[in-house]
Amino acid sequence: MAAAVQPGGPKRHFLAGNLPEFRRDRLGFLMECARRHGDFVPLRLGVTRAVFINDPGAIEEVLGSSGTFVKSFAYRMIRPVVANGLLLSEGDFWKRQRRLVQPAFQRARMGEAYTPVIVECTERMLDRWTAGEVRDVHPEMMRLTAQVAGQAFFGADVSERTDEVSDALQAANQLLTARMDSLLAVLPDRLPTPGNRKVRDAVARLDAIIYPIIERRRRSRQNRDDLLSRLLAAQDEDGSQMTDTQLRDEVMTFFLAGHETTSLLLSWTLYLLALHHDIQERLGQDIEAVLRGRPPTLAELGTLPYLDAVLCETLRLYPPVWGMGREPVSDCEVAGHPVSKGTSILFSQWVMHRDARYFDQPDWFFPDRWVDGLQKRLPRYAYFPFGGGQRICIGANFAMMEAGIILSMLLPRFHFEPAPDHQVVVWPGFTLRPRSGVHLGLSLAA
Numbered sequence: 164m165a166a167a168v169q170p171g172g173p174k175r176h177f178l179a180g181n182l183p184e185f186r187r188d189r190l191g192f193l194m195e196c197a198r199r200h201g202d203f204v205p206l207r208l209g210v211t212r213a214v215f216i217n218d219p220g221a222i223e224e225v226l227g228s229s230g231t232f233v234k235s236f237a238y239r240m241i242r243p244v245v246a247n248g249l250l251l252s253e254g255d256f257w258k259r260q261r262r263l264v265q266p267a268f269q270r271a272r273m274g275e276a277y278t279p280v281i282v283e284c285t286e287r288m289l290d291r292w293t294a295g296e297v298r299d300v301h302p303e304m305m306r307l308t309a310q311v312a313g314q315a316f317f318g319a320d321v322s323e324r325t326d327e328v329s330d331a332l333q334a335a336n337q338l339l340t341a342r343m344d345s346l347l348a349v350l351p352d353r354l355p356t357p358g359n360r361k362v363r364d365a366v367a368r369l370d371a372i373i374y375p376i377i378e379r380r381r382r383s384r385q386n387r388d389d390l391l392s393r394l395l396a397a398q399d400e401d402g403s404q405m406t407d408t409q410l411r412d413e414v415m416t417f418f419l420a421g422h423e424t425t426s427l428l429l430s431w432t433l434y435l436l437a438l439h440h441d442i443q444e445r446l447g448q449d450i451e452a453v454l455r456g457r458p459p460t461l462a463e464l465g466t467l468p469y470l471d472a473v474l475c476e477t478l479r480l481y482p483p484v485w486g487m488g489r490e491p492v493s494d495c496e497v498a499g500h501p502v503s504k505g506t507s508i509l510f511s512q513w514v515m516h517r518d519a520r521y522f523d524q525p526d527w528f529f530p531d532r533w534v535d536g537l538q539k540r541l542p543r544y545a546y547f548p549f550g551g552g553q554r555i556c557i558g559a560n561f562a563m564m565e566a567g568i569i570l571s572m573l574l575p576r577f578h579f580e581p582a583p584d585h586q587v588v589v590w591p592g593f594t595l596r597p598r599s600g601v602h603l604g605l606s607l608a609a
């Protein structure tokens with residue numbers, strides 16, 4: 164892979180710029196940009212000026228700075244769903260909200276409050292699974308992580324309607340992803356196009372579930388010590404509390420961000436384990452030796468380094484968030500290049516994590532690469548599945564704990580192998596999804 168920076172970038176169409184190639188094959192296009200044009204690649208996506216950076220130091224300049232950059236154009240497409248929740252808010256409002264929710268993700272709290280929820284939801288799922296069948300594990304993982312998010316963050320009120328929330332979110336998500344490729348994506352959401360109308364319907368369905376839950380919890384004055392109660396009780400210095408709209412935005416954000424990505428980590432891990440029997444067997448034996456058929460505690464998860472290595476390696480090869488973007492609020496420089504206000508600065512976990520300058524045999528699934536402290540030796544942003552800087556994923560520890568617990572309950576029970584006649588296809592929407600699922604054959608673990 165080329166290390167040198169070469170100005171110019173790939174050829175552009177007069178009106179659409181580089182959008183047609185990007186639409187045709189997003190991952191392939193970005194890989195090719197890095198290979199042919201180096202670490203700083205000017206692009207134009209429709210009317211949007213962009214630059215694709217592919218160097219850990221340059222990514223650090225962007226993610227590590229505070230106040231110079233805001234989230235880029237592409238994120239606005241999910242605004243109809245998550246609105247001004249933590250994922251998209253900026254400035255002082257974002258700072259305040261982040262401070263408020265951070266305590267819900269402290270390690271001590273996660274162990275005692277969330278582990279039983281994850282164990283219980285996984286056991287319910289496993290009761291439905293039998294050896295000898297073929298299952299599409301992707302929707303299974305989606306449902307499981309949605310149930311965990313609903314119950315762990317918002318209590319019984321939401322968990323009773325998890326499937327409905329999850330379905331409506333998926334519908335909205337799919338419609339928004341379809342728009343991502345479109346030149347028309349620059350048009351305002353308010354225009355009455357059929358696509359916009361469908362998104363609005365899905366969002367209205369979500370609102371019809373979420374607002375009554377907020378209203379009920381407000382009226383009951385119960386403090387359940389979950390994320391929803393914490394958000395309801397939060398007060399500004401002037402004593403004012405969050406409005407229902409602000410609460411709705413945070414609930415939606417945590418529901419979406421808190422389950423979709425983790426379900427993908429689990430689906431891709433099961434897929435890779437099914438393709439690599441030796442690794443699956445070794446991991447199963449490690450887990451069995453420590454847990455002997457019991458679900459793990461948080462402390463026990465810490466004694467399973469190979470499990471952690473398998474998850475890190477999956478996040479390297481199949482990062483659920485495969486690309487990110489920022490825009491400078493005023494003209495600035497990145498890696499010594501001038502970047503004008505409003506330019507989308509793009510960087511991609513998919514591309515960076517497969518860079519042979521940082522990873523030997525980058526296309527191999529080789530968890531052992533992580534066991535002797537590779538992460539500490541790498542430049543900070545050669546591997547960044549959870550982003551970084553101030554806006555680093557707030558749920559990273561929760562996701563690793565949840566995925567660890569679930570896998571350590573699945574592997575002692577079942578052996579997974581690829582289903583014949585089913586091809587798993589990577590589909591990079593907002594997240595890196597399997598286009599038509601991950602169908603795996605289940606047999607009893609040895």
Ligand code: HEM
Pocket residue numbers: 234249250251261416417420421422424425428482483484487488547548549550551553554555556557558559561562
């Ligand atoms: C494997 C699972 C996950 C992955 C790969 C992942 C990845 C990411 C990434 C890359 C970002 C940064 C986006 C950016 O800066 O543009 C992010 C932000 C965020 N994530 Fe996650 N995430 C995961 C799980 C979770 C979970 C479980 C939760 C909630 C419980 C969560 C909630 C959030 C929120 C609220 C933000 C925005 C934080 C802020 O801007 O202050 N994520 N995530």
